[in-house]
Amino acid sequence: xxxxxxxxxxTVAKWFMLTTVVLGIVGMLVGVILAWQMxxxxxxxxxxxxxxEYTNFSRLRPLHTDSVIFGFTxxxxxxxxxxxxxxxxxxxxAESKFLMVLAKLHFFIYLLVVVxxxxxxxxxxxxxxxxxxxxxxxxxxVVVVWxxxxxxxFGLIGIRREKSLYISIWYYIATFLGIAMLYLFNxxxxxxxxxxxxxxxxxxxxxxxxxxxxxxxQWWYGHNAVAFGFTVPIVAMIYYFLPKESGQAVYSxxxxxxxxxxxxxxxxxxxxxxxxxxxxxxxxxTMGSVFSVVLxxxxxxxAINMLLTMKGEWQQVASSPLxxxxxxxxxxxxxxxxxxPIQAIKSVNALAHFTDWIVGHVHDGxxxxxxxxxxxxxxxxxxxxxxxxxxxxxxxxTQFWIQTLGVVLYFTSMWIAGITQGMMWRAHDExxxxxxxxxxxxxVLHPYYTIRAVGGTLYLVGMFLFAYNMYKTMTSSRxxxxxxxxxASPMGA
Amino acid sequence: MFHWLEKHPFFFAVAIxxxxxxxxxxxILPNFAQASQPVVGTKPYTTLELAGRHVYIKNNCxxxxxxxxxPFKSETDRYGHYSLSGEYAYDRPFLxxxxxxxxxxMRVGNYRTTDWHENHMKDPAAxxxxxxxxxxxxxxxxxxxxxxxxxxxxxxxxxxxxPYNTEIPMADGTKATVPLAATVDEAKAAALVEAKVxxxxxxxxxxxxxxxxGQIPEIVAIIAYLNSLK
Numbered sequence: 001x002x003x004x005x006x007x008x009x010x011t012v013a014k015w016f017m018l019t020t021v022v023l024g025i026v027g028m029l030v031g032v033i034l035a036w037q038m039x040x041x042x043x044x045x046x047x048x049x050x051x052x053e054y055t056n057f058s059r060l061r062p063l064h065t066d067s068v069i070f071g072f073t074x075x076x077x078x079x080x081x082x083x084x085x086x087x088x089x090x091x092x093x094a095e096s097k098f099l100m101v102l103a104k105l106h107f108f109i110y111l112l113v114v115v116x117x118x119x120x121x122x123x124x125x126x127x128x129x130x131x132x133x134x135x136x137x138x139x140x141x142v143v144v145v146w147x148x149x150x151x152x153x154f155g156l157i158g159i160r161r162e163k164s165l166y167i168s169i170w171y172y173i174a175t176f177l178g179i180a181m182l183y184l185f186n187x188x189x190x191x192x193x194x195x196x197x198x199x200x201x202x203x204x205x206x207x208x209x210x211x212x213x214x215x216x217x218q219w220w221y222g223h224n225a226v227a228f229g230f231t232v233p234i235v236a237m238i239y240y241f242l243p244k245e246s247g248q249a250v251y252s253x254x255x256x257x258x259x260x261x262x263x264x265x266x267x268x269x270x271x272x273x274x275x276x277x278x279x280x281x282x283x284x285x286t287m288g289s290v291f292s293v294v295l296x297x298x299x300x301x302x303a304i305n306m307l308l309t310m311k312g313e314w315q316q317v318a319s320s321p322l323x324x325x326x327x328x329x330x331x332x333x334x335x336x337x338x339x340x341p342i343q344a345i346k347s348v349n350a351l352a353h354f355t356d357w358i359v360g361h362v363h364d365g366x367x368x369x370x371x372x373x374x375x376x377x378x379x380x381x382x383x384x385x386x387x388x389x390x391x392x393x394x395x396x397x398t399q400f401w402i403q404t405l406g407v408v409l410y411f412t413s414m415w416i417a418g419i420t421q422g423m424m425w426r427a428h429d430e431x432x433x434x435x436x437x438x439x440x441x442x443x444v445l446h447p448y449y450t451i452r453a454v455g456g457t458l459y460l461v462g463m464f465l466f467a468y469n470m471y472k473t474m475t476s477s478r479x480x481x482x483x484x485x486x487x488a489s490p491m492g493a
Numbered sequence: 494m495f496h497w498l499e500k501h502p503f504f505f506a507v508a509i510x511x512x513x514x515x516x517x518x519x520x521i522l523p524n525f526a527q528a529s530q531p532v533v534g535t536k537p538y539t540t541l542e543l544a545g546r547h548v549y550i551k552n553n554c555x556x557x558x559x560x561x562x563x564p565f566k567s568e569t570d571r572y573g574h575y576s577l578s579g580e581y582a583y584d585r586p587f588l589x590x591x592x593x594x595x596x597x598x599m600r601v602g603n604y605r606t607t608d609w610h611e612n613h614m615k616d617p618a619a620x621x622x623x624x625x626x627x628x629x630x631x632x633x634x635x636x637x638x639x640x641x642x643x644x645x646x647x648x649x650x651x652x653x654x655x656p657y658n659t660e661i662p663m664a665d666g667t668k669a670t671v672p673l674a675a676t677v678d679e680a681k682a683a684a685l686v687e688a689k690v691x692x693x694x695x696x697x698x699x700x701x702x703x704x705x706x707g708q709i710p711e712i713v714a715i716i717a718y719l720n721s722l723k
Binding site: 037038041044045049052053056057058059061062124125126127128129130154157163164165170173174177178181185190192193195196197199200201204206207209210211212213214215216217218220257261264265267268269271272274277278279280281284287350353354355356358359425426427428433434438439442443 | 495496499500502505506509510512513514516517520521524525529550551552553554555556557559561563564565566567568570571576577578579580581582583584585586587588589590591592593594595596618621622623624625626627628629630631638640641642643644645647648649651652653677
């Protein structure tokens with residue numbers, strides 16, 4: 001009995017893989033629509049005047065951000081959790097009926113939340129806080145989903161065979177705790193229907209915090225939701241999938257320790273960089289700025305650890321598209337975590353804040369790092385959960401290059417747009433008057449908005465290739481034996 | 494120590510939590526009481542203004558417009574006096590935004606008028622050639638939700654002691670009072686009085702007719718809100 005290899009149960013992992021792909025396409029499709037709307041405002045009326053309320057930029061924008069964050073990324077995190085968790089803890093989900101039921105509950109309540117979110121955002125039901133737009137009934141459902149996930153993590157840890165927790169598990173635990181704390185505190189709100197004795201909309205609520213306090217809590221949340229949604233769990237993935245796929249051991253345990261605890265300690269302080277030159281006290285702005293720069297250390301610690309893991313095996317980058325995705329992800333992680341601190345320097349922030357440069361920064365991070373890593377993880381998982389080889393290697397390569405080109409077009413155009421607009425806002429003529437009216441600084445951006453929309457569209461095309469490749473892998477690819485699934489994933493031509 | 498932690502998940506989780514929690518404690522808590530003090534002249538919103546603020550949030554105006562003037566000459570030249578913390582004392586949630594696809598609106602009430610907003614919301618590019626802002630024509634048809642705005646007024650008055658029915662010092666030395674209606678019907682009647690003042694400055698006949706018939710379209714509410722931003 002003990003000598004037989006464990007049969008892992010990937011039922012729930014498969015479900016979350018599916019929502020990762022579907023919600024990724026939905027979220028990015030909406031993003032592409034937004035990009036074209038900014039270049040050509042007529043796109044706001046794409047479904048006619050009657051539906052304009054639901055297709056215009058402002059109503060769709062939260063749908064884009066929330067579906068890529070809470071749809072695509074969260075699904076990816078959970079798909080990998082229900083795969084990686086079992087394997088590094090050396091315990092199968094099938095061993096515990098309780099954990100299995102919990103995991104299924106996790107998935108179905110999550111689906112309900114997704115439906116509620118899409119519906120309410122389209123109707124304009126929103127608390128008004130970015131990435132925390134959901135009204136209180138949805139918030140409660142989110143908390144339920146989160147608690148279930150926590151029980152699943154600690155339940156699986158509780159029955160583990162491998163006593164020592166692998167690096168990835170550290171990061172999953174941190175994701176769980178970090179988001180739990182942030183989400184709870186930022187969404188403290190009072191339902192007005194109950195407080196007023198039954199007047200008005202039942203779902204409406206009012207924030208517990210006002211003005212500057214609300215801004216502080218919101219950006220402590222907003223910044224760190226990025227930390228614990230876009231960084232920490234993605235690092236969990238790369239620490240598992242890169243060594244697995246390449247067959248190389250993680251370069252340095254000590255470096256991973258330093259990077260992990262450094263990230264935990266430093267990240268939370270940096271939220272203040274969203275509020276530079278605002279009405280929060282100056283010392284907090286400075287703290288936000290300084291800690292953002294310090295944040296380069298733990299971020300680069302992980303990234304360098306990953307790159308050095310490939311030491312002596314760099315030919316794999318050329319030969320395997322899967323390794324390509326992960327190495328580019330790691331590189332974009334370094335790039336993005338250098339760009340962020342630069343933007344957090346006060347004098348740079350004075351120029352960059354409120355401009356498209358920030359949008360560019362977010363997207364080189366999420367498209368280049370987060371999405372590439374999630375897709376690589378799914379590619380690695382597919383042969384192991386479906387027992388079939390990846391359908392097409394050449395399609396993967398095509399996807400890689402189309403999407404890389406898309407990201408490059410995206411961030412370069414947004415750099416130029418952001419810096420151009422920032423410079424024009426502050427330009428004075430020889431008499432000390434403002435040199436440009438606001439609209440001058442908008443019309444000048446048209447070419448960059450168009451280039452960005454093209455870049456985004458390319459990325460979306462890559463997403464469709466990804467979905468097709470995954471679908472074929474699931475349904476009609478060559479079946480593989482367990483012996484083929486050691487390290488490098490088997491791929492068809 | 495780290496090796497030990499890695500074998501003891503509970504303590505490991507506690508260690509993580511402590512490490513991530515105290516940044517928030519140190520950065521956020523000390524400022525809480527001070528930052529919520531209003532400056533002289535800051536009034537809570539009337540029912541109609543608050544309903545307009547809800548229309549603003551419903552349509553995610555803050556996705557493209559900030560309400561935060563930074564202390565630079567280029568910003569004060571363009572938008573007026575830089576923002577003060579106390580001016581936001583009654584803003585729940587804050588609406589600073591994070592992106593200026595369009596201009597800042599912190600003090601838009603100082604330099605734009607009701608009829609400007611009316612024309613602009615119908616067809617932004619006709620008022621500002623080259624504008625990429627979409628039109629918001631449905632605001633002329635949808636009814637504003639006065640009930641919910643009133644419910645929010647009661648809530649903030651009860652829970653956060655937002656000073657309705659209280660004399661508030663103004664910058665010019667006078668006092669002002671923002672009334673809080675006793676019933677929903679009273680609140681609606683008061684909002685309608687405000688709405689009639691706005692509608693009188695508008696050209697859209699449907700909106701004028703609606704207000705005359707006792708209804709309040711969203712456009713009237715949001716203009717009341719935008720006019721209050723000073």
